[in-house]
Amino acid sequence: MAVKLANRVMALTPSTTLAITAKAKELKDQGEDVIGLGAGEPDYNTPQHILDAAVRSMNEGHTKYTPSAGLPALKKAIIEKLERDQGLSYKPNEIIVGNGAKHVLYTLFQVLLNDGDEVVIPTPYWVSYPEQVKLAGGVPIYVEGFESQQFKITPQQLEAVITERTKAIIINSPSNPTGVIYSAEELRELGKLCVERDILIVSDEIYEKLIYGEHKHVSIAQLSPELKEQTIVINGVSKSHSMTGWRIGYAAGNKEMIEAMTNLASHSTSNPTTTAQYASIAAYNGPQEPVEEMRQAFEHRLEVIYEKLVGIPGFTCVKPQGAFYLYPNVKAAAELTGFQNVDAFVEALLVEAKVAVIPGSGFGTPDNIRLSYATSLDLLEEAVARIKDFVEAKSQR
Numbered sequence: 001m002a003v004k005l006a007n008r009v010m011a012l013t014p015s016t017t018l019a020i021t022a023k024a025k026e027l028k029d030q031g032e033d034v035i036g037l038g039a040g041e042p043d044y045n046t047p048q049h050i051l052d053a054a055v056r057s058m059n060e061g062h063t064k065y066t067p068s069a070g071l072p073a074l075k076k077a078i079i080e081k082l083e084r085d086q087g088l089s090y091k092p093n094e095i096i097v098g099n100g101a102k103h104v105l106y107t108l109f110q111v112l113l114n115d116g117d118e119v120v121i122p123t124p125y126w127v128s129y130p131e132q133v134k135l136a137g138g139v140p141i142y143v144e145g146f147e148s149q150q151f152k153i154t155p156q157q158l159e160a161v162i163t164e165r166t167k168a169i170i171i172n173s174p175s176n177p178t179g180v181i182y183s184a185e186e187l188r189e190l191g192k193l194c195v196e197r198d199i200l201i202v203s204d205e206i207y208e209k210l211i212y213g214e215h216k217h218v219s220i221a222q223l224s225p226e227l228k229e230q231t232i233v234i235n236g237v238s239k240s241h242s243m244t245g246w247r248i249g250y251a252a253g254n255k256e257m258i259e260a261m262t263n264l265a266s267h268s269t270s271n272p273t274t275t276a277q278y279a280s281i282a283a284y285n286g287p288q289e290p291v292e293e294m295r296q297a298f299e300h301r302l303e304v305i306y307e308k309l310v311g312i313p314g315f316t317c318v319k320p321q322g323a324f325y326l327y328p329n330v331k332a333a334a335e336l337t338g339f340q341n342v343d344a345f346v347e348a349l350l351v352e353a354k355v356a357v358i359p360g361s362g363f364g365t366p367d368n369i370r371l372s373y374a375t376s377l378d379l380l381e382e383a384v385a386r387i388k389d390f391v392e393a394k395s396q397r
Contacts, residue, residue, distance in 0.1 A: 012131050016362025024356035035383040036356040037371040041244040047290035050241060053282030054275050062274055068266040070097025071277045077284040078250055086222045093255045096262055097272050101206050101236040101249030106132050108202065108232065108251060111260040113138035113167060120161060120169040122153045123364035124327065126176045142364060147329060150318050151178045155189045168200040171220060174207040177363050177370040178327045179320025187220040191227045201231040207323040209240035209291055212299045215321040232257060240291055241283040246276040298324050301373045305380050312388045313395060324374040331367035337394035342366055353390040355383045
């Protein structure tokens with residue numbers, strides 16, 4: 001039987017992150033000493049009180065269906081978290097819980113976009129944003145966040161690409177892959193334009209708990225009632241509480257949009273995993289010390305590794321303010337070592353130096369690479385030493 005796949009699937013670009021991770025695993029399985037810096041998840045286990053809550057929920061018989069938009073108790077915990085952390089007030093019908101923030105975003109674009117609707121996506125971007133927009137029949141409109149402006153876009157850049165088809169903009173702060181944060185004033189200026197032109201703001205805040213130095217996370221929704229009305233906040237427990245595999249994310253925003261997302265979820269996933277929901281209640285209602293402990297560890301790793309990384313010939317890097325990624329520009333290093341492009345440099349780095357990083361081409365900026373420092377400091381230092389040795393050895397030829 002000849003299978004003809006749907007056009008929407010044929011147009012997808014495979015995940016660069018998953019491809020590199022798979023190649024690194026293959027080499028490891030062959031006995032190679034590969035250090036993987038591609039991981040988009042903390043290297044800590046889920047805190048014990050959350051594990052205990054999950055087990056307790058199962059032992060108490062909470063193993064059945066829940067409402068499609070999530071348990072009322074979890075919605076309450078999310079509402080209290082948003083009030084506590086951002087001063088934002090939401091009602092239960094303005095919250096939907098989904099199977100991870102990624103699936104919540106997917107559901108949002110499915111109910112928001114018609115064929116040809118445009119979504120502004122600043123580059124560099126998280127790899128799934130444009131693919132999810134395309135799956136919903138939308139058109140990604142890329143706006144370059146230049147390295148000289150810390151990878152952030154300006155209101156002037158946004159205004160230049162707005163058309164009658166512009167439906168939404170995605171703002172990811174702190175950013176994956178760059179780790180940069182938009183200030184309150186930068187968000188206010190972008191938001192003012194979105195309100196004027198009636199453009200939905202999709203605010204992906206999944207890394208909000210991982211902030212370093214004197215920097216602070218600001219949700220664009222907390223800046224004014226008008227901006228709150230114009231924004232749908234996306235968040236979850238994956239990064240903040242080291243719960244990537246539990247798959248719990250949520251959206252907070254306009255009740256009509258949330259209702260539409262809930263209706264779609266009822267026909268696609270039925271409900272988020274029940275045990276994971278009970279675990280997430282404990283994550284938000286329980287002790288937050290493990291969150292801070294993890295944040296401090298990441299900050300220490302960043303301070304150590306950043307200085308070593310920028311000491312590699314041909315590497316320049318905007319210092320991250322949040323998340324757990326470094327996003328250096330390595331175009332000069334690729335040229336220095338005789339590679340045609342950064343993708344080829346990354347492939348050789350994996351095969352020869354046994355270090356797995358993610359090429360920036362998957363994030364819309366082909367001159368960069370993404371390194372995750374969500375791994376032990378010893379491995380990070382060894383990985384950076386290998387990269388430096390690789391660059392210096394190749395440069396001498």
